[in-house]
Amino acid sequence: MPMRGALPLRRLSLALIGLAFADTACADDSTTLDAVQVRAQSPLERVADAGSRLGLSLRELPAAVEILDGETLRERGDDTPQRALARAAGVVPMGAPGNGGSSLSLRGFSGHGSVAQVYDGTRVFVASGTLSFPGDTWQLDRIEVLRGPASVLFGDSSIGGVVHYVPRALQSAPRREAMLAASSWDGYRFGLGAGQGAGERVRWRADLTGAGGNGDIDRAGYERYGFSGAVAWDLSPRLTATLKYDGGRRHDPRYFGTPLVDGRLDRRLRERNYDVADSHVRYDDGLARLRFDYALGARTQLVAETYHVAIDRRWRNAESYAFDPRKSTVVRSDFIAIGHDQEQWGQRFDLLAVGELWGRAQRLNLGAEATRVRFTHSNNGPYGGRDTVPAFDFAPGGFVNLAGTRPRFSSITRQRALYLEHSIELWPRWTLVGGLRRERIEVQRKELPAGTGFGTQFDFTAWRLGTVFAFDGRTSLYAQTSKGIDPISGLVTLPLAQKDWSLTPARQIEIGLKQGFAGGRGDWSLAAYRIEKRNLLSRDEEDPNRVQQIGQRSSRGLELGLGYAFSPRWRVDANAAVLDARFDDFNEVVAGRLVSRNGRTPANTPERVFNLWLGFDPVERWSAALGLRRVGHRYNDNANTSRIDGYTVADAQLSWRPRTGSRLTLRARNLGDALYVGSGRSQALLGPGREFELEWTQRF
Numbered sequence: 001m002p003m004r005g006a007l008p009l010r011r012l013s014l015a016l017i018g019l020a021f022a023d024t025a026c027a028d029d030s031t032t033l034d035a036v037q038v039r040a041q042s043p044l045e046r047v048a049d050a051g052s053r054l055g056l057s058l059r060e061l062p063a064a065v066e067i068l069d070g071e072t073l074r075e076r077g078d079d080t081p082q083r084a085l086a087r088a089a090g091v092v093p094m095g096a097p098g099n100g101g102s103s104l105s106l107r108g109f110s111g112h113g114s115v116a117q118v119y120d121g122t123r124v125f126v127a128s129g130t131l132s133f134p135g136d137t138w139q140l141d142r143i144e145v146l147r148g149p150a151s152v153l154f155g156d157s158s159i160g161g162v163v164h165y166v167p168r169a170l171q172s173a174p175r176r177e178a179m180l181a182a183s184s185w186d187g188y189r190f191g192l193g194a195g196q197g198a199g200e201r202v203r204w205r206a207d208l209t210g211a212g213g214n215g216d217i218d219r220a221g222y223e224r225y226g227f228s229g230a231v232a233w234d235l236s237p238r239l240t241a242t243l244k245y246d247g248g249r250r251h252d253p254r255y256f257g258t259p260l261v262d263g264r265l266d267r268r269l270r271e272r273n274y275d276v277a278d279s280h281v282r283y284d285d286g287l288a289r290l291r292f293d294y295a296l297g298a299r300t301q302l303v304a305e306t307y308h309v310a311i312d313r314r315w316r317n318a319e320s321y322a323f324d325p326r327k328s329t330v331v332r333s334d335f336i337a338i339g340h341d342q343e344q345w346g347q348r349f350d351l352l353a354v355g356e357l358w359g360r361a362q363r364l365n366l367g368a369e370a371t372r373v374r375f376t377h378s379n380n381g382p383y384g385g386r387d388t389v390p391a392f393d394f395a396p397g398g399f400v401n402l403a404g405t406r407p408r409f410s411s412i413t414r415q416r417a418l419y420l421e422h423s424i425e426l427w428p429r430w431t432l433v434g435g436l437r438r439e440r441i442e443v444q445r446k447e448l449p450a451g452t453g454f455g456t457q458f459d460f461t462a463w464r465l466g467t468v469f470a471f472d473g474r475t476s477l478y479a480q481t482s483k484g485i486d487p488i489s490g491l492v493t494l495p496l497a498q499k500d501w502s503l504t505p506a507r508q509i510e511i512g513l514k515q516g517f518a519g520g521r522g523d524w525s526l527a528a529y530r531i532e533k534r535n536l537l538s539r540d541e542e543d544p545n546r547v548q549q550i551g552q553r554s555s556r557g558l559e560l561g562l563g564y565a566f567s568p569r570w571r572v573d574a575n576a577a578v579l580d581a582r583f584d585d586f587n588e589v590v591a592g593r594l595v596s597r598n599g600r601t602p603a604n605t606p607e608r609v610f611n612l613w614l615g616f617d618p619v620e621r622w623s624a625a626l627g628l629r630r631v632g633h634r635y636n637d638n639a640n641t642s643r644i645d646g647y648t649v650a651d652a653q654l655s656w657r658p659r660t661g662s663r664l665t666l667r668a669r670n671l672g673d674a675l676y677v678g679s680g681r682s683q684a685l686l687g688p689g690r691e692f693e694l695e696w697t698q699r700f
Helices: 011-021 070-076 081-085
Strands: 064-069 104-106 115-119 140-147 161-167 175-183 187-198 202-213 222-234 239-251 280-297 300-324 329-357 360-379 384-390 406-427 430-447 452-470 475-486 504-517 522-539 547-567 570-585 587-590 593-596 608-616 622-631 647-656 662-669 677-679 683-686 691-699
Touching: 064 070, 064 522, 070 140, 070 647, 081 140, 081 161, 104 115, 187 691, 522 570, 522 587
Parallel strands: 115 161, 677 683
Antiparallel strands: 064 140, 140 161, 175 187, 175 691, 187 202, 202 222, 222 239, 239 280, 280 300, 300 329, 329 360, 329 384, 360 406, 406 430, 430 452, 452 475, 475 504, 504 522, 522 547, 547 570, 570 608, 587 593, 608 622, 622 647, 647 662, 662 691
16 A cells, blocks of 8 residues: 555656646736735625525625635645535535535534535435535536525525535636646546637537545545536527536545544554445436526526436445454444436526616516426345454455345425515615525335335425625625525435424524625625524423424524735635534433433534635745644534544645646645544544645646
8 A cells, every 4th residue: 555645756747747847838828827816806796696596796695605716726726525615614524425425514504404505506306315416626617605594595405504516607718728636645636628619609618527546545446537518509699598518427435434442533443444345336427407598688587497417326335343442353234235316307497687676776586496306226225244354454355235236215206496586775785685485395205125105295485584784885784584494304215204294494593794805805704693493303201202393403603704815925714613503402212211412412513613724925936825624523422422523634735837827736635644533423434644746737
């Protein structure tokens, strides 16, 4: 196995240096890759579709919304969405093989059932808590993060917030770029992108990306590839048609965690992988969209979009490990083989009108959407297989399949929704913004071996009402209240035992302040909130054997963000999130006894998160940066008797721009080689160790 943290400066690395010196006479002299950008306009003037479809800027929105710029992500080497989102205020990645490596924690709520993720306006329904697209930030123009309930725009599963991935935009001017990187543990990355106009009416763009390596855990190699393509055709001065396709294939690390020893990490097991030799984790995703934008008038627009999503996921692994310190052995169990086959069709219509109402400026958006999801789940349940291997020197062995893998159940999920948003200027500098959504979800599930099944239906109404007061052109004060909806578990894979349960509502109250300063070179924001989520499954106090939807949990907190270029050579970006998450009314049965968890912190919920990124241009053509991330402790159980320690991770990089449009970057991730738990409870999914990377980027 390669030395931990070693940088393989082999043929690929030498090629990067050679390319950096290559003749770039064809480069566009107007394009430079500066690590520190002095902003002429405050980021608060940007528009985020995650916050509203009214076209409001961040300053005009009564909500906490953050935009992670794609160019900045690539400059920092945040190649995966999870690495990128780890730098957003209050966001903590909780990725694991079973959730596609993409689960997030935000405002005290975790998982795809509470933090929704949307791609280019399309929400892919989550099955068994798994979402596996996108896999790389090379294809993205930006990532938008709305903190707090977002059910008005995106439906259920968004009480903690929503993450919106936006692919690169089409443009008429020619643009070509390439990236190549080599890193520790034989890692590599590449990216190719091009786009331009074709005549006066057609624009196109295509991006290709790939990455792979062996990882810092035994037998944890990975590969991922992605493609994005889009073409837009102006059929008339008023009508534009856009066809898009985005796809990805991933073979993720076959690593399901490191067993704890007496409830704690043992450094001797740092690089051990106890999965079987013939394991695999594979995801294939494809999203096709056809969109029409039609200008009904100078201030009225109609958008119609039809989309199709195809997903194929496969797992085959030994997933549970228990360390026996007396014998220095590990007991492996849960030999699980699972397959997901999912197709989703959908249509969405939006009508946006901008004008005046009673002499006051107003914006109105009326929308409708319909979705149909077909899903088939295969497995080898009841899951069996069990063996014992030495902890430190063992043969991985092969997968044990006792029951055979075959389709177990299928489901059809239909969703229909109507929604509206409206903003109106009540008084100069004082605006009211509201939203309303009415949705119906129908689920039909069939147990394939038995031929039995059931059908059920859910109806809900979500709303949001907020107000913004602009003191001047730089400062806004806002307040809002909203209602969101989460399911008890994923609706696509809803089990029989939960068909009669209702959805779990939550209400939020939030106030905040946003301000740009120093002529657009700086901006800061502050948000305070409280969220209450009701109708949790909880044990009845009079009859502990009875489960009812009577529970409640809540979270309250503060979030602060700051960005400031305090000179042409220095820039700092920082954020912090502090929250108090707790059970307000929740009971569990432990060893046959009813136990209250009131006042306890829900398991796996970090309550302190801090990020810092400091960029510096010491001399012409050179730039340096340092990043710090601190995640506080969290608990392993709802009783709060077992604690997972917090962690601090430092990143650093040095960039050199030998020619216009060219950049060579040496990067170190987890510079201090911190050993920490990224996610997991009974066994720890460890965060990646120290890694070095050399990257070359060129624009032509």
